[in-house]
Amino acid sequence: MTSTSIEAPLVQVRDLVKEFEVRRSSWRTQATTLQAVSGVSFDISAGEALALVGESGCGKSTTARCVLRLTEPTSGSVRFDGVELTELSSGELRKARKRFQMVFQDPYTSLNPRMTVGEIVGEPLLVHGANAAEQLARAAELLEQVQLGADAADRYPHQFSGGQRQRVGIARALALSPDLIALDEPVSALDVSIQAEIIRLLQHLRDELGLAFLFIAHDLSVVRHLSHRVAVMYLGKIVEVARTADLYSRPAHPYTKALLSAAPIPDPLIERDRVRIVLTGDPPTPVNPPSGCRFRTRCWRAESLCAEVEPPLIDIAEGHKVACHFNLWS
Amino acid sequence: MSDLTTPPLLEIRDLHVRFAVRNGQVHAVRGLDLTVHRGEVAAVVGESGSGKSASMLATLGLLDINASASGSVRFDGTELLGAPPPVLRSIRGGRIGMIFQDPMTSLNPVLDIRRQIAEAVITHRQVSPRQAESKAVELLEMVSFPDAVRRARSYPHELSGGMRQRVMIAMALANDPDILIADEPTTALDVTVQAQILDLLRSLRQSRELAIVLITHDLGVVAGLADTVNVMYAGRIAESGPVVDIFHRPQHPYTIGLLASLPRLDRPDRELTPIGGVPPRLYEEPEGCSFAPRCRYAVEACHEVEPPLERVEASMVACSVLPMRSRTAEGSL
Amino acid sequence: MSLLSTAPRLLVDVAPRSTWKSPWKRVTVIAGMTVTSFWLVVLITLSWWAPYKPLDAVGGRLQAPSWHHLFGTDALSRDVFTRTLYGARQTLPVSVGVIVCAVTIGTVLGSLAGFFGGWIESVVMRLVDVTLAFPPIFLAMAVAAALGPGLQNAFFAMVIVWWPIYARLIRGQVQAVKHRDHIQAAVSIGATRWRILRKHVLPLSFTPALINATLDLGQVVILTATLSFLGLGAKPPSPEWGAMITDGAQFFYQWWVAVAPGIAILTVAMSFNFLGDGLRDALDVRAKR
Numbered sequence: 001m002t003s004t005s006i007e008a009p010l011v012q013v014r015d016l017v018k019e020f021e022v023r024r025s026s027w028r029t030q031a032t033t034l035q036a037v038s039g040v041s042f043d044i045s046a047g048e049a050l051a052l053v054g055e056s057g058c059g060k061s062t063t064a065r066c067v068l069r070l071t072e073p074t075s076g077s078v079r080f081d082g083v084e085l086t087e088l089s090s091g092e093l094r095k096a097r098k099r100f101q102m103v104f105q106d107p108y109t110s111l112n113p114r115m116t117v118g119e120i121v122g123e124p125l126l127v128h129g130a131n132a133a134e135q136l137a138r139a140a141e142l143l144e145q146v147q148l149g150a151d152a153a154d155r156y157p158h159q160f161s162g163g164q165r166q167r168v169g170i171a172r173a174l175a176l177s178p179d180l181i182a183l184d185e186p187v188s189a190l191d192v193s194i195q196a197e198i199i200r201l202l203q204h205l206r207d208e209l210g211l212a213f214l215f216i217a218h219d220l221s222v223v224r225h226l227s228h229r230v231a232v233m234y235l236g237k238i239v240e241v242a243r244t245a246d247l248y249s250r251p252a253h254p255y256t257k258a259l260l261s262a263a264p265i266p267d268p269l270i271e272r273d274r275v276r277i278v279l280t281g282d283p284p285t286p287v288n289p290p291s292g293c294r295f296r297t298r299c300w301r302a303e304s305l306c307a308e309v310e311p312p313l314i315d316i317a318e319g320h321k322v323a324c325h326f327n328l329w330s
Numbered sequence: 331m332s333d334l335t336t337p338p339l340l341e342i343r344d345l346h347v348r349f350a351v352r353n354g355q356v357h358a359v360r361g362l363d364l365t366v367h368r369g370e371v372a373a374v375v376g377e378s379g380s381g382k383s384a385s386m387l388a389t390l391g392l393l394d395i396n397a398s399a400s401g402s403v404r405f406d407g408t409e410l411l412g413a414p415p416p417v418l419r420s421i422r423g424g425r426i427g428m429i430f431q432d433p434m435t436s437l438n439p440v441l442d443i444r445r446q447i448a449e450a451v452i453t454h455r456q457v458s459p460r461q462a463e464s465k466a467v468e469l470l471e472m473v474s475f476p477d478a479v480r481r482a483r484s485y486p487h488e489l490s491g492g493m494r495q496r497v498m499i500a501m502a503l504a505n506d507p508d509i510l511i512a513d514e515p516t517t518a519l520d521v522t523v524q525a526q527i528l529d530l531l532r533s534l535r536q537s538r539e540l541a542i543v544l545i546t547h548d549l550g551v552v553a554g555l556a557d558t559v560n561v562m563y564a565g566r567i568a569e570s571g572p573v574v575d576i577f578h579r580p581q582h583p584y585t586i587g588l589l590a591s592l593p594r595l596d597r598p599d600r601e602l603t604p605i606g607g608v609p610p611r612l613y614e615e616p617e618g619c620s621f622a623p624r625c626r627y628a629v630e631a632c633h634e635v636e637p638p639l640e641r642v643e644a645s646m647v648a649c650s651v652l653p654m655r656s657r658t659a660e661g662s663l
Numbered sequence: 664m665s666l667l668s669t670a671p672r673l674l675v676d677v678a679p680r681s682t683w684k685s686p687w688k689r690v691t692v693i694a695g696m697t698v699t700s701f702w703l704v705v706l707i708t709l710s711w712w713a714p715y716k717p718l719d720a721v722g723g724r725l726q727a728p729s730w731h732h733l734f735g736t737d738a739l740s741r742d743v744f745t746r747t748l749y750g751a752r753q754t755l756p757v758s759v760g761v762i763v764c765a766v767t768i769g770t771v772l773g774s775l776a777g778f779f780g781g782w783i784e785s786v787v788m789r790l791v792d793v794t795l796a797f798p799p800i801f802l803a804m805a806v807a808a809a810l811g812p813g814l815q816n817a818f819f820a821m822v823i824v825w826w827p828i829y830a831r832l833i834r835g836q837v838q839a840v841k842h843r844d845h846i847q848a849a850v851s852i853g854a855t856r857w858r859i860l861r862k863h864v865l866p867l868s869f870t871p872a873l874i875n876a877t878l879d880l881g882q883v884v885i886l887t888a889t890l891s892f893l894g895l896g897a898k899p900p901s902p903e904w905g906a907m908i909t910d911g912a913q914f915f916y917q918w919w920v921a922v923a924p925g926i927a928i929l930t931v932a933m934s935f936n937f938l939g940d941g942l943r944d945a946l947d948v949r950a951k952r
Contacts, residue, residue, distance in 0.1 A: 055520035070847055097853035110844035114866045124852035161608040172848065191377035192547055196591035197604035218521065221593040225602065248598065262525035264550025265596050266589070268573045271553040278529055279522045281476070282490040 008082065009043035010179060010212050011067065016040045016076035018062050022287065034287045036062040038236035039076070041313075046179060049206055049213035051223040051244075053259070054233035055283060060216045063233070064182045067214060068100055069093060081179070098128060101173035105185040107165035111157040117143070117168050118153030124175040142171040146201060163194035170201065174209075182214040187222060199225050220263045224248060229319075232256045235294040236286055238313060242320040252322040252329060255295050293325070301326055337407070339509055339541050340366040340389075345401035345411075347384045347393065347565075356612050358384045360565035361401070363639065366509065369539040373552040373573075376562035379609055382545050385562075386511055390428065391418040406508065424454045427502030431514035433494035437486040443470070443497045444482035450504040469500040473530060492523035499530065509541040510534075516551060528554055549592060553577060561585050564610050564620035571645025581647040581654050583625045619650070627653040688944065695937030698930050706751045715742040717749040717902040725917045734923040737910055746902035747923045753903045755931070757814060758883040761821045762876050768822070769829025770865075770872060776830065777837030777868075778860050788834070791827035799824045803886060807895040814903070817896040821886055825879070829872055836868035843867075870946050878939035881932035888928050904928050 018037040037059040044050045052060040066073040069085050078085045080100060088096060101124075104110035111120055121142050122135035130138070140150035146167040157165055166186060173181050186202065187195040199222060206213060206226075217223045223230060224244060231241040232255065240253040251257045254277075261276040279298045284290055290297050296306040305325055313323040347359035359381040366372045376382040388399040389410060403410040405421065422428065430436050438446055447466035451457060457465070470478035473496040486494055495515065502510055515531070516524040532555060534540055544556055552559055553573065560570040561584065569582035580586045587605040594600060607624035610616050619625070622632040629651060637650040715721050720740035721732075728735045734743035776787040794802065803820045810816035840846065841864060849859045890896035891905030899906060904924035911921025 055522065068851060070850055094853040094855065097851060102848065102851045104844040104848060106844055110848055112845045112849075112863050112867070115862075123849070123854070127852055127854045127858065163608070169848070172852070176852070192549070193377060193588055193591050193605040194608075196593070196602040197606070199593065199602055200604060219593075220521075221595040224595065224598045225593050245598070248595070258522055260595070262521040263595050264524075264528075264548070264554050265594060266549035266553045266577065266592055267594075267596075268553040268556075268577050270596065271550070276525060278525050280526075282492050282523060283520075
């Protein structure tokens with residue numbers, strides 16, 4: 001991690017924390033806090049695709065929304081190209097948003113049903129002061145770029161299929177030529193045969209436009225096709241970060257190993273002979289996380305140390321960090 | 331694989347399901363043929379709108395009133411389609427168990443899980459409430475519900491998604507069914523929990539010789555559990571056959587395309603090949619083969635005549651081009 | 664068995680928008696439209712063809728219906744048919760006005776409350792709660808009585824009674840729409856809060872209010888008549904339906920004096936209900952994504 005080198009990362013997230021207040025029951029008014037994100041730090045370089053992977057409730061989506069300040073983080077720092085986003089006023093933030101955009105999971109609710117596709121794709125430009133003619137021209141260009149065709153502009157979202165709507169969402173995110181796009185499970189709501197199209201499109205855009213991605217996903221096979229680095233989250237914390245190839249070939253954290261072994265492979269000959277690590281139980285609730293290492297309650301390696309000391313996220317190889325007391329490679 | 335000479339447990343022939351919608355109707359299932367033998371896991375695979383769930387609801391007589399079904403569904407010799415409601419009720423939850431995608435909405439939020447499972451037992455058998463409740467705890471133990479004796483009094487909202495799905499499976503198994511119809515049983519679950527539930531289903535089918543109809547869109551789940559695979563497209567079977575043949579020697583262009591478009595954990599460098607286009611919406615009958623507009627192998631005839639299911643090697647395939655076969659034939663020459 | 668009753672419903676992709684399902688629905692909607700347009704035409708063209716003047720004494724007192732006086736005459740020898748038709752000029756504009764004002768105030772306050780939350784919401788919603796705590800007729804009577812009789816004061820009274828209904832409705836809608844992803848998307852492109860409220864939230868929240876407004880129109884017609892009937896609305900000689908029923912109520916055997924305005928109220932209220940019902944089906948909010 002460098003602060004002054006020429007290749008300062010595009011995004012620097014440090015000790016990000018997000019707490020939500022939850023009321024446990026209606027008659028007891030005392031609020032309990034739930035820590036969805038508990039001190040997460042990572043960098044994204046320009047043009048790099050980082051994936052946040054984990055199961056539902058691990059805080060990956062909340063992290064992304066905090067990075068884009070769609071949700072206010074409770075504490076921590078998010079620097080985007082040197083600018084501290086958490087300290088911007090709402091007016092400054094609106095201007096800064098030009099450079100980071102988001103693609104949402106559900107292509108049905110993420111488009112305004114009362115606006116035409118052209119209006120949806122052109123709105124970011126309108127908001128940032130373009131005139132109608134510019135907006136029209138750019139919308140047509142963008143729709144070509146996501147392979148929908150410029151004549152889609154006059155139609156409404158409900159006239160398109162899920163995959164096509166997701167393309168509209170991507171075109172909207174591209175409109176202001178951002179440096180970073182956060183993708184929140186962009187293909188998980190789509191049918192299998194459509195997913196591949198969107199993955200291909202995203203790969204193409206990433207390479208063509210040099211975009212940085214913050215990619216949120218639970219499907220490890222999709223992640224492998226789209227990201228340069230992967231961060232695995234469990235219960236609000238990052239447990240392992242590595243380059244994609246390293247993570248899949250040499251996972252170090254027990255949870256990463258379990259995740260990889262639980263993801264089914266669509267080949268009956270391989271799938272039936274796999275030795276799999278099946279975790280017992282479910283992830284604990286973030287309202288009351290386990291002491292020490294948060295994964296210890298489901299971990300087959302856990303010892304008394306794990307309950308007492310929380311393992312720090314440390315380098316075990318170049319660009320490979322793990323938060324575990326044991327060296328699982330030996 | 332079960333003995334093919336014994337009569338099948340569930341036999342669906344030429345099943346049609348039509349839904350009345352605002353401007354006419356949707357022909358969601360267009361002549362489905364499906365055979366499930368005793369002790370066999372038959373997967374029904376397809377994308378949303380392929381008619382996989384509709385055909386199972388029709389089988390169970392659970393269609394909404396705006397839907398109509400025709401054809402034949404024989405379960406162990408009894409015709410289910412058009413059977414009187416009491417007959418259907420005794421078979422559903424009796425000899426046919428069901429589990430659905432979302433266990434939360436399928437469970438009653440104001441009854442504890444022991445009562446709910448007991449309820450399923452009492453509905454079909456002459457037993458005292460006490461017996462039914464002890465049977466319920468037994469069932470929970472069978473589905474590896476941790477600490478079943480004590481936690482049998484929990485309410486659905488106190489359980490995680492995986493635990494709820496175990497409760498659903500326990501309820502489905504309450505009356506020793508011959509067949510379990512599982513509609514996307516793991517779609518709502520996380521991968522590590524999905525692995526647990528799949529393990530459970532695997533061990534149950536072995537210990538109880540349970541036949542399972544596994545309805546899913548997830549080919550990974552299919553690969554791990556199914557004996558036979560039925561690939562549905564636009565309301566019909568595109569291809570069906572033994573699981574290894576479907577995955578390793580797919581014949582129908584749709585199956586081939588589906589497998590080529592799938593991102594795979596074990597093959598990171600493989601280029602994904604999308605199928606392109608979208609499935610037909612079935613407001614009107616497709617002309618010719620319903621896959622032809624998206625098919626890269628389609629010839630002129632494909633747009634005119636809908637191909638019937640025909641045997642190709644170990645599979646049944648509805649395609650008049652059969653690109654793979656012509657390729658191997660050329661190769662062998 | 665709980666398992667069966669909650670089997671998942673099949674979601675068939677929503678067909679292109681169309682109109683009413685059953686033939687009966689179509690009949691009621693057409694009837695609603697016909698009656699409404701009849702009253703509209705009457706309202707506009709009445710002064711050119713009305714057989715008499717509404718306040719003129721013509722012929723004898725309390726005459727039974729005849730070809731000269733379709734609905735007879737009242738105690739002051741005025742033509743009941745003419746007065747009933749003229750009544751539309753009082754009731755309909757007042758009712759529409761009440762609804763328009765109530766919807767406007769309700770939408771503004773309700774959407775602010777739902778969108779911004781915080782103290783704005785607390786203030787608006789407490790006001791709504793207080794108003795809705797009273798039965799509408801009593802509150803309208805109390806306010807009208809306090810302001811003094813007259814159609815204008817009745818108008819204000821009814822707006823006060825009605826706006827909270829829309830404020831509550833719109834607030835609920837706004838809160839539901841607020842959490843859709845496309846609102847987040849609008850935030851992420853840097854749109855201002857006003858723009859988001861105007862372009863992304865309100866257009867999606869307004870449909871139920873529109874349907875409700877049409878259904879409520881019938882009720883407001885009845886309430887206007889009620890207030891006048893009780894002497895809190897239109898004052899005597901003016902031909903207002905409620906006031907005319909008050910007149911007619913004194914003459915049991917001369918039924919026509921009260922029945923004519925009664926039929927008018929009935930047809931207007933029913934046709935607005937039919938229209939609202941049809942509108943709900945046509946815009947079917949639930950089926951749209």
